[in-house]
Structures are given as C-alpha cells and as structure tokens.
Amino acid sequence: MHLFETEEGDKWVCVSCGQEQAELIEEKKWEFIFDKDNPMLRCSICGQGDYEIED
Numbered sequence: 001m002h003l004f005e006t007e008e009g010d011k012w013v014c015v016s017c018g019q020e021q022a023e024l025i026e027e028k029k030w031e032f033i034f035d036k037d038n039p040m041l042r043c044s045i046c047g048q049g050d051y052e053i054e055d
C-alpha cells in the first residue's frame, strides 16, 4: 500500500489504484511518502486491501 500526502490529509492507495490512477495522482500532486505492507490497510480509492484476506 502506498501512502500519499494530499490536500485532504494522508491517503493510502493500493498497488492497482496506484497504477490505474497514476495520472490523477500526478495531476493532484499527491506526494508519495512511503510503502507499507499491511493487509489491514484499506485503499482510500477502491476500499480494498492489497491482499485478499481469507478467514
């Protein structure tokens, strides 16, 4: 999960949204902070995690 600093605060963005929304992220000038591997994190764009969690 990528963490970006945005005008609305820090946002997590999953790997697939990071690729799909690359233009939007650049356009909005979101600043990349760091990556974190944590299956509990949820993407602020699609609401999903980086990984499927199986019960």
Ligand SMILES: [Zn+2]
Residues within 6 Å of the ligand: 013, 014, 015, 016, 017, 018, 043, 044, 045, 046, 047, 048
């Ligand atoms: Zn996403």
